[in-house]
Amino acid sequence: MPRFAANLSMMYPELDFLDRFEAAARDGFKAVEFLFPYAYEPRELAARLKAHGLQQVLFNMPPGNWEQGERGMACLPGREAEFREGVAKALVYAEVLNCPHVHVMAGLVPADTQRESLRSTYVSNLRWAAAEAAKQGIDVLMEPINTRDIPGFFLNRQDDAHQLAAEIAAPKAKVQMDLYHCQIVEGDVAMKIRQYLPTGRVGHFQIAGVPERHEPDVGEMNYPYLFDVIDQVSAECGWTGWIGCEYRPKRGAQPGGTSQGLGWFQRWR
Numbered sequence: 001m002p003r004f005a006a007n008l009s010m011m012y013p014e015l016d017f018l019d020r021f022e023a024a025a026r027d028g029f030k031a032v033e034f035l036f037p038y039a040y041e042p043r044e045l046a047a048r049l050k051a052h053g054l055q056q057v058l059f060n061m062p063p064g065n066w067e068q069g070e071r072g073m074a075c076l077p078g079r080e081a082e083f084r085e086g087v088a089k090a091l092v093y094a095e096v097l098n099c100p101h102v103h104v105m106a107g108l109v110p111a112d113t114q115r116e117s118l119r120s121t122y123v124s125n126l127r128w129a130a131a132e133a134a135k136q137g138i139d140v141l142m143e144p145i146n147t148r149d150i151p152g153f154f155l156n157r158q159d160d161a162h163q164l165a166a167e168i169a170a171p172k173a174k175v176q177m178d179l180y181h182c183q184i185v186e187g188d189v190a191m192k193i194r195q196y197l198p199t200g201r202v203g204h205f206q207i208a209g210v211p212e213r214h215e216p217d218v219g220e221m222n223y224p225y226l227f228d229v230i231d232q233v234s235a236e237c238g239w240t241g242w243i244g245c246e247y248r249p250k251r252g253a254q255p256g257g258t259s260q261g262l263g264w265f266q267r268w269r
Helices: 017-026 042-051 080-097 115-134 158-168 179-185 189-199 223-237 262-268
Strands: 004-007 031-033 055-060 101-103 139-142 173-178 202-207 243-245
Touching: 004 055, 017 031, 017 042, 042 055, 042 080, 055 080, 080 101, 080 115, 101 173, 115 139, 115 158, 115 173, 139 158, 139 202, 158 173, 158 189, 173 179, 173 189, 179 189, 179 202, 189 202, 189 223, 223 262
Parallel strands: 004 031, 004 243, 031 055, 055 101, 101 139, 139 173, 173 202, 202 243
Antiparallel strands: none
């Protein structure tokens, strides 16, 4: 049976961030993920997890200057020292939160730069990060993201991500397979699950409705079918990971809006 993690950066927007842990547990989630933990002390977040019986399964490495539009730095030559500082900081949080995965955001391709010219920097940085994370038994994840949500993002396709993972050749470097982004960029999602999940390179799934990024029962994708595909392939290959619910509730910040939109979740609660 699929296991779902509430994404606390997007879900429960009507609540203060630290109150979202309790809300997720009350709605039946056993795990959470979020974008960035760095505004809070790691032990404060760990206390929230423990108090509500939740497991932390994913968060992102420092992305650079988010407010100025940066979306990671792994592909950017000249930012290696800052990248390594971010890896070290993320791994401190991962250890305290007992979190098995950290997403390494690739970054944006600079103007007047060919994407391929950044590939060697990206591979080198991911290889180094995976070696550091392996010391703590943690996976570093690379996520293909569509260029409608993040124009200019370095990594967009599943096949490219898996080719990079093979080139990096580190057991702890894996792919974060977001089915929302996959549908927008490539489609043929069920076949990609069947193709890539048995490889052992998929560390984590994420979901959202397409195209508005609302609940998974809103939009063009047949998620119950896809969850059954994940279940079937997982049983065959032994995958035991989580599916992160990285969507914006359709009811937005209305009181109780996130909980009211969880009808899709009841079958797997």
